[in-house]
Amino acid sequence: MTGVVGRSVESITAALRSVFTAERVAATDGFLQRRDPRVSLCSLAGLALAVMITRTLGVTLLFGVLTVVLAWLSAVPLRRLLARSTIVPLASALVVLPQAVLLPGDALVRGFGLAVTDAGVAYVVLFTLRVGVGVALLSLLVMTTPFSAVVAAMRNLRLPVALVWVVAITYRYLFLFFDELQRLILARNSRTTGRSSVRDGWRDARRIAGTFLLRTLDRGERVGRGMRARGGARPPSPYGRSRAVDRYDYALIAVAAAAVVGSGVGRWLL
Amino acid sequence: MAPVIDARGLTHEYPDGTIAIRDVTLSIEQGERVAVVGANGSGKSTLQLALGGLVDPSAGTVEYFGETTDAEAVRDRLGVLLQDPNDYLFNTTVREDLEYGPAQLGMARDVANERIERLAADLGLRDLLDRPPFRLSGGEKQRAAVASVLAFEPDVLLLDEPFGAVDAHYRECILELVADHEGTVLLFTPSLDVVPELVERVIVVGRDGSVVADGPVRDILTDRALLADNGLRPPATVQLFEGILDTAELPLTVADAREYLLNEEQ
Numbered sequence: 001m002t003g004v005v006g007r008s009v010e011s012i013t014a015a016l017r018s019v020f021t022a023e024r025v026a027a028t029d030g031f032l033q034r035r036d037p038r039v040s041l042c043s044l045a046g047l048a049l050a051v052m053i054t055r056t057l058g059v060t061l062l063f064g065v066l067t068v069v070l071a072w073l074s075a076v077p078l079r080r081l082l083a084r085s086t087i088v089p090l091a092s093a094l095v096v097l098p099q100a101v102l103l104p105g106d107a108l109v110r111g112f113g114l115a116v117t118d119a120g121v122a123y124v125v126l127f128t129l130r131v132g133v134g135v136a137l138l139s140l141l142v143m144t145t146p147f148s149a150v151v152a153a154m155r156n157l158r159l160p161v162a163l164v165w166v167v168a169i170t171y172r173y174l175f176l177f178f179d180e181l182q183r184l185i186l187a188r189n190s191r192t193t194g195r196s197s198v199r200d201g202w203r204d205a206r207r208i209a210g211t212f213l214l215r216t217l218d219r220g221e222r223v224g225r226g227m228r229a230r231g232g233a234r235p236p237s238p239y240g241r242s243r244a245v246d247r248y249d250y251a252l253i254a255v256a257a258a259a260v261v262g263s264g265v266g267r268w269l270l
Numbered sequence: 271m272a273p274v275i276d277a278r279g280l281t282h283e284y285p286d287g288t289i290a291i292r293d294v295t296l297s298i299e300q301g302e303r304v305a306v307v308g309a310n311g312s313g314k315s316t317l318q319l320a321l322g323g324l325v326d327p328s329a330g331t332v333e334y335f336g337e338t339t340d341a342e343a344v345r346d347r348l349g350v351l352l353q354d355p356n357d358y359l360f361n362t363t364v365r366e367d368l369e370y371g372p373a374q375l376g377m378a379r380d381v382a383n384e385r386i387e388r389l390a391a392d393l394g395l396r397d398l399l400d401r402p403p404f405r406l407s408g409g410e411k412q413r414a415a416v417a418s419v420l421a422f423e424p425d426v427l428l429l430d431e432p433f434g435a436v437d438a439h440y441r442e443c444i445l446e447l448v449a450d451h452e453g454t455v456l457l458f459t460p461s462l463d464v465v466p467e468l469v470e471r472v473i474v475v476g477r478d479g480s481v482v483a484d485g486p487v488r489d490i491l492t493d494r495a496l497l498a499d500n501g502l503r504p505p506a507t508v509q510l511f512e513g514i515l516d517t518a519e520l521p522l523t524v525a526d527a528r529e530y531l532l533n534e535e536q
Contacts, residue, residue: 146362146363146366147362147366148362148366148373172360172361175360176360219357222354223360225325225352226357226359226360228324228345229324229345229349229419230345230370230374230375230419230422231346232374233342233345234345236374237374238369
């Protein structure tokens with residue numbers, strides 16, 4: 001696939017595929033890497049929950065700052081964290097964008113018979129930020145803790161097996177999904193010459209969409225066999241990577257718990 | 271002692287109507303080393319999946335260890351290596367992939383770690399353990415996949431083309447590891463050169479997916495007509511000495527050929 005559409009799909013695929021890999025950040029030494037995986041899971045998920053609960057821009061920004069501080073303490077490059085955390089909020093911003101004109105409020109801009117209101121803009125900005133910070137917190141978890149350790153922590157915390165199974169399978173299949181897409185694009189590129197227009201790019205994209213679906217289903221089936229061949233039919237039970245829980249672990253849990261309670265109370269009061 | 275794998279009347283038809291394997295009956299004894307050979311598309315991989323309990327055959331049964339027909343019940347004793355390593359490496363790092371089988375099948379962590387470290391050293395994977403599998407080269411993926419199946423020490427190895435994309439050095443390493451395996455080995459391959467180095471029995475799968483021959487390695491690999499009819503060629507050493515030596519003396523491996531030539535020289 002050549003042209004703008006092809007290059008865009010290629011770049012997005014490469015970026016998304018790397019999102020689903022632990023890479024080397026989890027192996028480096030940092031604040032979150034030194035935490036017990038159960039503590040990381042509970043505290044970062046708790047902070048993400050607190051962000052989702054809050055309705056205040058200031059508090060959301062505060063959580064954003066906390067996320068950046070945690071990333072810095074954990075030697076996670078901010079650019080990489082940002083790259084991993086922007087696609088989902090941008091997509092959600094597109095979904096809630098109509099609220100900018102649908103919510104009643106003082107008109108900021110008028111045009112085409114519609115008025116962009118201050119309340120609408122505030123809602124879209126707050127929603128997008130909340131999603132962004134929440135995704136960034138969960139990305140931090142994945143970037144600083146090996147995925148198998150996250151799954152083991154979920155089992156140790158006695159979360160329902162079905163939930164653990166869904167998380168484990170979804171994560172692996174998302175990674176394979178993008179891996180398959182990139183392989184398909186590579187195969188396509190190797191047999192394509194010359195430049196193509198945006199229209200040609202879209203036509204190409206439509207053509208490969210069907211092939212991609214079939215290939216993904218086929219790959220899913222084959223990988224399913226690869227899992228079953230090594231006990232994948234049994235509930236996920238990776239080796240845990242528990243550490244001795246220290247005062248920093250307790251402090252992080254306390255901050256997360258306070259954040260959840262504070263956000264809940266704040267939302268109730270406001 | 272009951273056979274480790276006892277397949278009766280195995281047939282598998284894919285939804286598009288392709289019959290991949292046809293009425294296959296075979297029995298593999300404990301400790302046996304067997305190669306299943308056949309041309310491309312003869313159904314070797316489907317047979318491997320059916321014997322490994324990873325596809326439900328359209329007809330027929332497979333009994334494991336004389337105990338059960340449920341492969342999941344004996345999953346920790348069956349080491350099935352799929353043909354494409356990309357289907358085998360689905361975790362975020364190579365280490366997680368090597369740990370996956372032992373963890374899922376209940377191997378103690380320290381035992382698994384020791385085994386993984388040894389395999390990683392033997393197969394040159396030490397520096398790759400923390401890398402995502404998709405960043406590996408084809409040969410590295412193949413080595414990681416082989417290590418993944420050996421990591422949980424299964425009794426029976428069912429290996430589908432374990433040497434694909436691997437360079438000569440690591441081909442020897444894999445060969446050595448498989449040769450050292452104390453249990454049963456089933457090797458599925460279209461290439462016969464490696465077969466005599468590992469097995470004593472060969473099963474030939476015909477183009478229609480049925481078993482057309484089953485016998486000692488020498489009898490099968492020196493039967494040019496049988497091999498030609500089924501899209502196969504004898505090992506290079508057999509081709510080289512064909513017509514020069516009697517069938518019973520034909521060297522099956524390079525080592526045999528070298529030994530013969532040295533003896534002749536003396």
